Amino acid sequence: MIKTLVMVRHGQSEWNLANKFTGWVDVDLSEKGEKEAIEAGKKIKEAGIVFDHAHTSILKRAIKTCNYVLEYSEQLFVPVEKTWRLNERHYGALQGLNKAETAEKYGDEQVHIWRRSYDTLPPTLSEEAQEEQLNMRQFKNLPKDVIPTAENLKITLERALPYFFDNIAPQLLKDETVLVAAHGNSLRALAKHIEGISDEDIMDLEIPTGQPLVYELDDDLKMVKKYYL
Numbered sequence: 652m653i654k655t656l657v658m659v660r661h662g663q664s665e666w667n668l669a670n671k672f673t674g675w676v677d678v679d680l681s682e683k684g685e686k687e688a689i690e691a692g693k694k695i696k697e698a699g700i701v702f703d704h705a706h707t708s709i710l711k712r713a714i715k716t717c718n719y720v721l722e723y724s725e726q727l728f729v730p731v732e733k734t735w736r737l738n739e740r741h742y743g744a745l746q747g748l749n750k751a752e753t754a755e756k757y758g759d760e761q762v763h764i765w766r767r768s769y770d771t772l773p774p775t776l777s778e779e780a781q782e783e784q785l786n787m788r789q790f791k792n793l794p795k796d797v798i799p800t801a802e803n804l805k806i807t808l809e810r811a812l813p814y815f816f817d818n819i820a821p822q823l824l825k826d827e828t829v830l831v832a833a834h835g836n837s838l839r840a841l842a843k844h845i846e847g848i849s850d851e852d853i854m855d856l857e858i859p860t861g862q863p864l865v866y867e868l869d870d871d872l873k874m875v876k877k878y879y880l
């Protein structure tokens with residue numbers, strides 16, 4: 652039997668709009684982002700998709716998107732689990748910098764490598780920024796060892812996949828329909844696994860904000876079909 656997993660990247664955030672590296676910084680949705688998330692919910696309702704479970708990160712742009720999607724598809728009662736493992740990939744010392752200005756300073760190629768290469772790490776957070784991060788309430792109950800100072804897509808995949816295997820996959824295997832509302836790079840990581848994309852080809856995969864991406868999966872949770880609503 653075909654299993655259905657719907658991924659939604661959060662709607663445009665304030666820092667997507669400002670063209671800043673965001674990562675684990677907890678920025679809000681922009682006005683456009685809220686509209687995108689509402690539209691995503693309406694499309695899911697029109698498509699008649701009925702969720703049994705929803706999963707999101709511990710960052711408000713994804714949490715709010717998840718809530719808007721459930722609200723506007725009239726299924727706000729669906730249980731939602733929040734996990735740091737679905738957080739955006741941590742952008743290290745690039746967080747808060749403007750992407751265009753960073754490209755002017757370091758060159759387009761370097762910035763493209765930082766943004767899209769599978770295994771190149773961006774520069775890590777300063778000690779001061781690390782300390783600040785450790786004191787943030789939403790990260791305080793996480794073991795220090797799992798809080799990154801910078802991540803590439805490979806590390807993002809390695810921390811997102813255990814959650815997929817332990818929490819999402821068992822639900823899909825019971826033929827339950829699952830929503831994952833998360834981030835550009837945490838969703839690229841899951842997509843890499845589900846679609847079997849190579850380390851090279853994953854550089855070209857972009858997931859747009861607020862567009863529901865439907866995966867139909869076989870009994871081994873491999874992709875049979877994917878489409879955007």
Ligand SMILES: O=C(O)[C@@H](CO)OP(=O)(O)O
Nearest residue numbers: 671672673674739766835
């Ligand atoms: O800034 C970020 O955290 C991400 C997602 O918006 O950006 P990028 O597309 O450069 O990986």
